[in-house]
Amino acid sequence: MTALAWKINRLKLMGPGEVAWRVRQLAWRKAVAMGLGLANYPPAPALGRFGASFLAASGAAPAGALPPGIDAAALCRAADGLLAGRWNVFALRDAALGFPPQWNRDPRTGMAAPMAPGPSIDYRDASVVGDIKYLWEPSRHLELVTLAQAWRCSGDARYKDGARTLLLSWLDQCPYPHGVHWASSLELGVRLLNWCAAWQLLEGDIDGDWRQRWLNAVYKHCHFISRHLSRHSSANNHLLGEYMGLYMASLQWPCWPESARWRTMAERGLREQGLQQNWEDGVNKEQAVYYHHEVMDMMLLCQLAARANGSSFPADWLLRLERMAEFLAALMDTGGNVPMIGDADDARMLRLDAAGMPPYRSLLASAALLFGRADFKAKAGALDDRNRWLFGDAEVRWAALPDPAPGAAEQPxxxxxHGGYYLLGKDFGTPQEVRMVADCGALGYLSLAAHGHADALSFTLSMGGEEMLVDPGTFAYHTQREWRDYFRSTAAHNTVQVDGQDQSQIGGNFMWLHKARATLLGHEPGQFFAGKHDGYMRLRDPVMHERVIRFDAKRNTVIVEDTLECFGEHEVALHWHFAEGCQAETAGQTLHMAKRSKGLLMSCRFGDGPQLYCASTAPIAGWISRTFDSKAGMTTAVWRGTIRGSTTIVTEIALLEGASS
Known part of the structure; x- marks a missing residue:
């Protein structure tokens, strides 16, 4: 897609108010390029007015005074790796980037990004910056926190000196407001969050020059964010993250006359957006589970910081956060698997656990401690180091929450x-669990629907904690356009594709034009789901897709009826995506899928029987992406055929126990 085509599509999704606002932003970017309106000379900070720490065993606590249960050795090993110049950045593992790294060089491609004024850089253009995700990730400074934690754990000056070197090298190489690290306010917001945590862990051991330069940078970050907030069709998780950074910084460093105004702005924005971006039932409106997690984490961290400083967010805001945890718990099967619905970028707001507990479990552990919920504790399964740092009395509070009775069923x-997700299945939380999640939600949030996928009426299926039918994930964002488009296409989901087209029309990497609208027709918990979507009504001969899913708990069978209402002839494909480790055999119209002791026997009298793909590139099919920028082959089955007029296609799925692989 050309830059001109992208701009035309982007303009189509803007209202008059946004167009006027974009024009003002353009004028502001030009002013920044001319050096106008900048905070080149921050006022002197009022020292001694720092906020209270939201981390346990930080601030005035001596080095070595740690929250109970912390794996100090793991933190020190991680810090040693950083000091040796070894970094983990998405698919790059143990990469030799040096210490400190070259902050403006893409570690994946080696391309050096330009040092023009940040707001003027087109960071979406890989020919200009390389892969911007790889550039931005190290500059969020999660590793700065790791070094500070290692110093707190050990008192070893190497880690404190390493933190100083890392931060000052970034300030030297990324001068305000030049380069890609000044191009997105969200990146500044996440960086401020991690600076807060590192400051709290190092406080009392930051010398004069280091302290002064750091505080000057904080001021410039806050000043920049306050004037570059994401608005209108861009007001998604980015806006919440910008408010998060501004709020955390104004709490931690209330050192300037503007600090009170920044805190008021950020607190008001967090209150508004926390309710606006999440439905009453707890589903994040971006229709992407990983972004649901990120927004939850932002809200959680802001509440903990507020509470540490004698404040709190309102009761309705906290209730919304609790409902979000309930949604996450409902999606998670008994094996801890969560469907990869919508986009995911593997981002962590604040990494405090060197062992790397799965993020969904860790977040549910946080919710268990915050809300006193034993059911969240059961889903989380264990208390991790991240929560030991966040909750000073985590061990005591965790132990006070009752454990579930042996064999007790979950009641999700x-x-x-509101969010459009419905569960079917039985025996939740037990080894006999069957858990299906049907998607009847919107494509995404606001006019861009940026992080949604064309997955209306798709569903996932797991048995006894083993994933069987899956959502294949995301893989790519700004680069590898063909793969970006595949992973969010209709063909990459367990639903019906008509005439080789997507239900919704892609307009750019984070942009959808025509959007399918899904409507619920009926739901009986555990047993029945019915919905429809109008995504193919845009065709010359319009097609309405209606799907009915029936689960028979006694027979352990699933019947899927796909009705396509139309007058003319259409090519139809039913796509089914199976988790890694599934072994497939076909016989005529039947497919047998086995994974360890579980299996599926699928039968569909449509077309000439299933075609199987695994790691295919022509066409692209049979891929799964568990982590950002990583993909692997898995089995995809497709039933293809031609319909003439309204047609119902029936797929019978027998769920098998004791199947061999």
Whole structure:
């Protein structure tokens, strides 16, 4: 797609108010390029007015005074790796980037990004910056926190000196407001969050020059964010993250006359956006589970910081956060698997656990401690180091929450009507569990629907904690356009594709034009789901897709009826995506899928029987992406055929126990 085509598509999704606002932003970017309106000379900070720490065993506590249970050795090993110049950045593992790294060089491609004024850089253009995700990730400074934690754990001056070197090298190489690290306010917001945590861990051991340069940079970050907030069609998780950074910084460093105004702005924005971006039933409106997690984490961290400083967010805001945890718990099967619905970029707001507990479990552990919920504790399964740092009395509070009785069944919420997700299945939380999640939600949030996928009426299926039918994930963002488009396409989901087209029309990497609208027709918890979507009504001969899913708990069978209402002839494909480790055999119209002791026997009398793909590139099919920028082959089955007029296609799925692989 050309830059001109992208701009035309982007303009189509803007209202008059946004167009006027964009024009003002353009004028502001030009002013920044001319050096106008900048905070080149921050006022002197009022020292001694720092906020209270939201981390346990920080601030005035001596080095070595740690929250109970912390794996100090793991933190020191991680810090040693950094000091040796070894970094983990998405698919790059143990990469030799040096210490400190070259902050403006893409570690994946080696391309050096330009040092023009940040707001003027087109960071979406890989020919200009390389892969911007790889550039931005190290500059969020999660590793600065790791070094500070290692110093707190050990008192070893190497880690404190390493933190100083890392931060000052970034300030030297990334001068305000030049380069890609000044191009997105969200990046500044996440960086401020990590600076807060590192400051709290190092406080009292930051010398004069280091302290002064750091505080000057904080001021410039806050000044920049306050004037470059994401608005209108861009007001998604980015805006919440910008407010998060501004709020955390104004709490931690209330050192300037503007600090009170920044805190008021950020607190008001967090209150508004926390309610606006998340449905009443707890589903994040971006329709992407990983972004649901990120927004939850932002809200959680802001509440903990507020509480540490004698404040709190309102009761309705906290209730929304609790409902978000309930949604996450409902999605998670008994094996801890969560469907990869929508986009995911593997981002962590604040990494405090060197062992790397899965983020969804860790977040549910946080919710268990914050809300006193034993059911969240059961889903989380264990207390991790991240929560030991966040909750000073974590061990005591965790132990006070009752454990579930042996063999006790889980009672998840079964319907999320605002978000559009519905559960079917039985024996939740037990080894006999069957858990299906049906998607009848919107494509995404606001006019861009940036992080949604064309997955209306798709569903996932797991058995006893083993994933069987899956959502294949995301893989790429700004680069590798063909792969970006595949992973969010209709063909990459367990649903019906008509005439080789997507339900919704892609307009750019984070932009959808025509959007399918899904409507619920019926739901009986555990047993029945019916919905429809109008994504193919845009065709010359319009097609309405209606799907009915029936689960028979006694027979352990699933019946899927796909009705396509139309007058003319259409090519139809039913796509089914199976988790890694599934072994497939076909016989005529039947497919047998086995994974360890579980299996599926699928039968569909449509077309000439299933075609199987695994790691295919022509066409692209049979891929799964568990982590950003990593993909692997898995089995995809497709039933293809031609319909003439309204047609119902029936797929029978028998769920098998004791199947051999």
């Amino acid at each position: 919420r079964m319907a999320f009507p």
